[in-house]
Amino acid sequence: MSIRIGIYGYGNLGRGVELAIRQNPDLTAVGVFTRRAPESVKTLTGIPVYSIDDALKMQGQIDVMILCGGSATDLPKQTPFLAQYFNVVDSFDTHAKILQHDENVQKAAKKAGTTALISAGWDPGMFSLARLYAGAVLSEGKEYTFWGKGVSQGHSDAIRRIDGVADARQYTIPVAEAIEAVRGGATPELTTAQKHERECFVVAKEGADAARIEREIKTMPDYFADYNTTVHFISQEEMNEKHAGLPHGGVVIRSGVTGVDGAHRHVVEYSLRLDSNAEFTASVLVACARAVYRLHKEGVVGCKTIFDVPPAYLSAKTREELLGGLL
């Protein structure tokens, strides 16, 4: 029997989930839940659209609800709320607030007897797994996460708020020398700013003072001031043509030692190069929905993360296929 998935929210991530479900024959998309008027929304694959107000009426028809809202305001409310009625998966990615989010969802899920999995995606998510495994194996070592090359939507938005800016796209780029040093086994102390550069593509409004815009970007606290930042002014046409995608990725490296007096060094590296940030995240959410369904069937309830899930639960393959072909 197919696992029935509801998609709660229908932006980039929701559309990615819809498409990812189609790539997994053991899953079925029941429909999309939206705050907009359902008749105004057309789905990519023709699945039904419902108002979020009707979600609770469909409890019996959905095995797992995948939440596709944002971490700033949507998920902190939606995940604990929906965990009262559904098994849920979300991609809550505000690292500093995960413990608080876990506590809220834990309470709701335990009370209702549902199963929740929070903070799935690639970071938090696949990168977190890379950090955990490498750290568990190489207990004496140091680990680094580099992000990019990829588009940071938060930084792009920050530039767009500057007076005279019509459009902007910011790429986070790992500093090549820093990656090479760590890859080679060095274990320097590096701040986020020492690990990354920021490259900005800006469309200025007609008559705007480019020099002032560049200065405002480069001196913006937190976002840019501490970083090696470059600014390129381009036309709207060039922006549309060359910077329409939302690629991202990065690399997690742990370097550690074993043996007598730490004589032997080992370097573990996990990297992602993603054409579409949202669609890859969606693919992780969908695999996690499979795991949540299985955990729930076994009677596991409460709030979980990818750290709590036996890897086999994410895969559609049987134990025999896994041990015979993948292990």
Next chain:
Amino acid sequence: MSIRIGIYGYGNLGRGVELAIRQNPDLTAVGVFTRRAPESVKTLTGIPVYSIDDALKMQGQIDVMILCGGSATDLPKQTPFLAQYFNVVDSFDTHAKILQHDENVQKAAKKAGTTALISAGWDPGMFSLARLYAGAVLSEGKEYTFWGKGVSQGHSDAIRRIDGVADARQYTIPVAEAIEAVRGGATPELTTAQKHERECFVVAKEGADAARIEREIKTMPDYFADYNTTVHFISQEEMNEKHAGLPHGGVVIRSGVTGVDGAHRHVVEYSLRLDSNAEFTASVLVACARAVYRLHKEGVVGCKTIFDVPPAYLSAKTREELLGGLL
């Protein structure tokens, strides 16, 4: 309370386990069990040495027994046998026989109510995890495992058996062009021989016919005949000086697509560069012993693999540390 570990077998892997336990304050090495006369064996860290004949007497003193024998003849017998008396972890690495090994250990462990984890290490082990996770997330894709650069002991042994060879070391080297193609998103069909080259360093006995040795190596079926193989003759001094270590490593790459008509490509890459094959494997075994102890305490019995273990069980960190710092 510290988790009490027994080390069954005291070669390179056993010594690696002994040293790895010292890097993990929540684990204690109870002692080494050897087939040799215990008084003839001196451990690196001064832990006691027992005869394997005395192992069963120590059931109450050991939480997990880590088996450090070889996959060809030791583990197929030892793991099912010891699983009758102890929780066990092994590094059984004959991929084609894992299902059979699992069946044997499963039977013994379920009957005895013990917990076993088989086939831990880096391949099978960490590489298997990389393959499983990437495949679960990118269900539409293709995956590649490249081994090396590293010493293959099996291939080195095969050369040493040739008449006139005094010593030999064989390095398995991934074909750089093949890795680059896959990394770039190409999905060619590649045999193991198309993915790897073999570089051999050989010390010939005095008066031996080097040309014949080289020919015998390059035409050896299964081991070398299908591969691009190079042979270098060197002195024993050079062998001892430059080829004493047993480094290994490799890379798992999965390339897959998502989106409308598979429009977006994603490349997941996991790589290891290991100064010491045995010590890294030992570090994985030790983390798995921690997980086995925890699973057993929860009442989970039977034969498991790393695919069945929630990642958090491998780590010494608390849930709060994991969610607050690593996720």
